[in-house]
Amino acid sequence: WPRRQLDTALMDAASEAGAETIYDTEVLPVIDGEGRCVGVETPNGRWTSDLVVLAAGAQGKAARILGAERDLNEPYGLAIRTYAETPRHDETHIEACLTLRDENNVAVPGYGWLFPAGDGTANIGCGALSTMKGFKSLNLNKLCDAYHKQMLESWDLGPYLERPRAWRLPMSAQKRHGPGWVAVGDAAGLINPMNGEGIDYGLETGMLIADLFNSDPGTAAATYDRKVGERFDGFLRTGRRFSFLIGHQAILRGGLRLAVGTETIARITLQVMGNLIDSDTPGAAGRVMSIGDKLLAAVDPLLRRTRAAT
Ligand SMILES: Cc1cc2nc3c(=O)[nH]c(=O)nc-3n(C[C@H](O)[C@H](O)[C@H](O)COP(=O)(O)OP(=O)(O)OC[C@H]3O[C@@H](n4cnc5c(N)ncnc54)[C@H](O)[C@@H]3O)c2cc1C
Structure with missing residues (x-):
């Protein structure tokens, strides 16, 4: 589906489930005296709620208020x-x-x-x-x-x-939850650094917080953060390290030749880049990922010290 069709289908599904959409309105979090997010402020009024979901995409004003900006040491x-x-x-x-x-x-x-x-x-x-x-x-x-x-x-x-x-x-966020709020999708820095995809992470994290909140509102935000970490942090961290590596001209050129050298290797490359490795049947792509993961972790300080971007 083209993106506009997907977005329309999602909005229609939300409306059918009872959501009310208010367009062209800036929404900012409201923080109480104890640092808890207790609702949102808009030019048309204030809403209070037990949980605020920051789904505002690349971090801006709303993220700044919540301390959920991107980590300046990480790539984007x-x-x-x-x-x-x-x-x-x-x-x-x-x-x-x-x-x-x-x-x-x-x-x-x-x-x-x-x-x-x-x-x-x-x-x-x-x-x-x-x-x-x-x-x-x-x-x-x-x-x-x-x-x-x-x-x-x-x-x-x-x-x-x-x-x-x-x-x-955005490929990082300093925080993705706090008292009374969570961040989902791009607002949580959930973009795959190896291919720039973020739609699936946005949908998955949105579904996850909805389920957790419905089953236990009191623990939802903290459990959400832990589960998102378990599902995605390892892969995304490896992806960010990989992006420092391919920031270097010579490595990018040589690596590309290797990565798409034959059809079999190209398939493995696409599986790794798309985070499409099935944990039950990891196969060759799983082994490549596991070795790459360890190597990149070992050279992380070097990658950051020698980054090509100034
Ligand atoms: C050119 C391009 C191509 C891409 N192609 C792909 C692709 O092929 N596949 C893929 O998986 N991903 C792709 N992505 C990434 C994907 O678009 C994002 O990961 C995804 O849209 C994230 O969804 P989101 O809901 O978190 O944020 P967004 O889609 O950015 O939605 C956030 C919305 O919140 C609004 N907003 C922000 N602040 C406020 C505020 N204070 N009050 C009210 N509203 C606010 C914004 O205007 C925006 O409409 C692409 C990204 C770009 C830029």
């Missing part, structure tokens, strides 16, 4: 997306380009994508990690234009249907 990403018409809109495969280069010919740790949307268009965009040299001056619009040009012929692409829009991809 930026991504840009738009749509274009293509006769290949109903293909079953996506296209990904792992060899993006910026306008200064620096290899970009990230990728360009074309996702056929099935409605006459494809979602086209690209993302990059903050660990590359010169990240602060990276021009995502130019990167997207260059990728669009590169794919023009093979996908018979039309011009952009809307102005490309860029967002941050």
